[in-house]
Amino acid sequence: MDKPPAAMEFSPGLTVIYGASDTGKSYVEEAVDYMLGASELKSVPEGDGYTRILLGLRVSDGRSLTLSRAIGGDTIEVFNHDLREVPSEPADETLKSKHNAKSKKNISRYLLTVLGIDGRRVLQNSGGKALPLNFRDLARLAVVNDTRMADQRSPVLGTRMPQNETREKSVFKLLLSGQEEPERPAAPSNLEKQFGKGKIAVIDHLIDETREKLTMEANQSQLRERLDRLQASLGEVTAAAIELAEVRTGLLRDRRGLEEIDLAAQQQAAEVQQLLARFALLKEQYESDLARLQMVGEAGTLLGYFQTGTCVFCGAEPQHQHPEHHVAESTQLAASVSAETRKTTDLLSDLLLMIEDLEEQAADIESARAARDEQLTLNAAELRALDQRMQPVDTDTTELLNVRSRVESELALHAQIQQLEDLKASLSTVAPALPAARPDGIPAADVADFERMIHATLEAWHVPGNNHVIYDPTTAELSVDGQPRKSRGRGMRSILHAAFAVSLARRNTARDLIHPGFVVLDTPVLTYRRPEDPEEERPELMTSDVVENFYQDLLENPLGQVIVIENPTPPTSIRGRAAVHAFSVDGSVRQGFFPPRDRQ
Missing domain, CATH: 1.10.287 (Helix Hairpins)
Structure with missing residues (x-):
């Protein structure tokens, strides 16, 4: 049956969607993720009768694309122009929604090609097996729903499945350093073995010299x-x-x-x-x-x-x-x-x-x-x-x-x-062994640079504390002021996850490293409470100072496209500087993402 369109225009900078619960705010985030290859989309009563979703994209070379996917469908159509209505013409390309490394006819390979990173390899397991990158690996770091925002697990570990930890750490290593995992090497020849022994001797000498420079008995x-x-x-x-x-x-x-x-x-x-x-x-x-x-x-x-x-x-x-x-x-x-x-x-x-x-x-x-x-x-x-x-x-x-x-x-x-x-471990002199599977082997300089970026973000948001950030590549745990993120309260976990996602996007876009160029944050600041009165009978939500500076920083230091989904009303200072969509609040134009039933 005919239904009026349920549409949402995103700003190329900051977009804020706020309002009452159960008005379709999180559905917007889920629909964006669905169009980027997620396997399923949660149905809502207001969506009855709607059969297709369109998502417009503008790529770095200025081209406009439109993705079209049927709700419940496993194919995604691509139109090489800006399309605002259900298409009647044939698509320029038809792609599968599920990633397939052996075929380019899927949305993952298509988007990776648009980003210029198709074929990059990441570790699949601790045995050293390397497989091509999947766009879903990037989407999990850029589109953060409200559950994952406050989850105790590291922002790097998005699937919550232990068997995926090696791959997820390797993906983050690729984003942070730009270094992909190497192909499985062939067995070395006798000459290579002898040459390798000489290299190892030199490396051992360098290691000994470096150890002699240590003056403190501490690890x-x-x-x-x-x-x-x-x-x-x-x-x-x-x-x-x-x-x-x-x-x-x-x-x-x-x-x-x-x-x-x-x-x-x-x-x-x-x-x-x-x-x-x-x-x-x-x-x-x-x-x-x-x-x-x-x-x-x-x-x-x-x-x-x-x-x-x-x-x-x-x-x-x-x-x-x-x-x-x-x-x-x-x-x-x-x-x-x-x-x-x-x-x-x-x-x-x-x-x-x-x-x-x-x-x-x-x-x-x-x-x-x-x-x-x-x-x-x-x-x-x-x-x-x-x-x-x-x-x-x-x-x-x-x-x-x-x-x-x-x-x-x-x-x-x-x-x-x-x-x-x-380097010594990568030089095999005995057997054609695989190189050490180290998804956490991120260069120290890149880790320190990322830590400084998160520190600067937390400072810009006026989050209380010294905001001294440590990222442990081995555990993928983020610690601030000596306290791991997983041990913090729900509100602080959300703030730190948002700072993680924003800092990664800001750092990588500024340094021309791998990133989709956008982030979607669902409920990043709602549950944060003031640390000075956690036991009060009716504790306040996020302090206005942090909320104000959170939005101010996203406006004044753009990282690309940012979509923020929240319940409370954002500061009035962002009006006219960001796209703001209010659902079911005083003075709002619309009741929710879907038009009211009397208009349907």
Whole structure:
């Protein structure tokens, strides 16, 4: 019967599908896996009546492909263009869904050819048998359902079957190093045997020389444990140094502030002293003017009473002077002198008040300067005491760094010895034996590079702890801060699995190593709980800080295509930057992956 399409558009970057349970979110992940060769697809009631799935792919050369598979079918049709409806035209290719190393007419060989890695070989068992790679080997590392996300088994061991461990470790070795397993060698000739003996002698000599360089009586496991302890101690010492440095920075900031205030006060004091000097001169001038005015008044009185002849006030001759002429003139002079004396006296009074105010300001400035001197002296004493406290911290840091350097050098020597031992083991001088079956023989440099990548991812997500990562190729176990992933809680196992998958994709795409170029993560952060309150009555789910930084990192440091399936609403900051599909939540456009039955 006719059914409206149930479609989902994926972003070439980040796609987030979230919402209520039982709305078809995980069905999207399962359908993607089914189209990549999974053997079966779980049926759901909402899918009744739907008969075919289409999956669009865009390969690295820019071509668009569409895969078409009937639900329950064992063949997959390939169309060499972007197809959005059930096809009516014949397919460009028809492939089997199950891998077959002897035929190219299956989806696994087709996708491996698209990736340019068809024919790469991996170990099948510990006996050294090597078989071609299967695309399902890659899909298990790229498409992670919610059960495997929190599983206690290593992310490398995806099938949960012990008989597959050798192959799964060998697949991961191929991805991490790019080194495929060699073909079974032919039996060596007598000349090759003699030549091999010479090689072995040289290798033995190199092994002995390398062992002589070892200075610590500890094996690799003990050295790694010691390195973990050193990292933890360095973290503590570094935290103490940072705390002391912050205190010292505060003291220096206070000192600079006091010195700036003192400089401004010195400038103000200089200005006050300049004004006092000027006002002192002006005071002397006023006092001199008053003395002169007094002298003029006294002289005018005397002149008016005792002189005859021409009037000293108006210049009139005696015959033109009226009686008591000098009395009027002397009275006029006295009035002028008195008025000028009052004016000058008022100015002097105002000046004295200003001088008094400036002297008070100068005294206040000097008092404040003395207080600041005491503060600066105290600040200098605190800085000296803090520097004395920082000396042993600096010494401890230097010693820890030196010891860590020695331990890392010892580990490098052990790795070199292991490589020489592996090379020696590959040189057969007795029988045409197979090379050592070592699916865990990943070069130490590649392991360390992958460990650093996971560490950087966990740090970017703000996962609590030092996030010191160790991957053990022998057990395929991932440990963080000295604790194996399998012993962690469900939430932390999920976070670490997500970091593993993201870091592998990011590392391999950046280094042009083998990877499908996408990851699908089902419930990577839902079950994580804050470590500081695991016993609370209603524990919170993933802290917003980790959730926010989880999505922020996927946006800012793209690894290719990422599809995240979660229940909670993602941060609003990703809106407009990622494709977000909400199922059955307030404001969502759709109720689930399948259209509502009333529309069907």
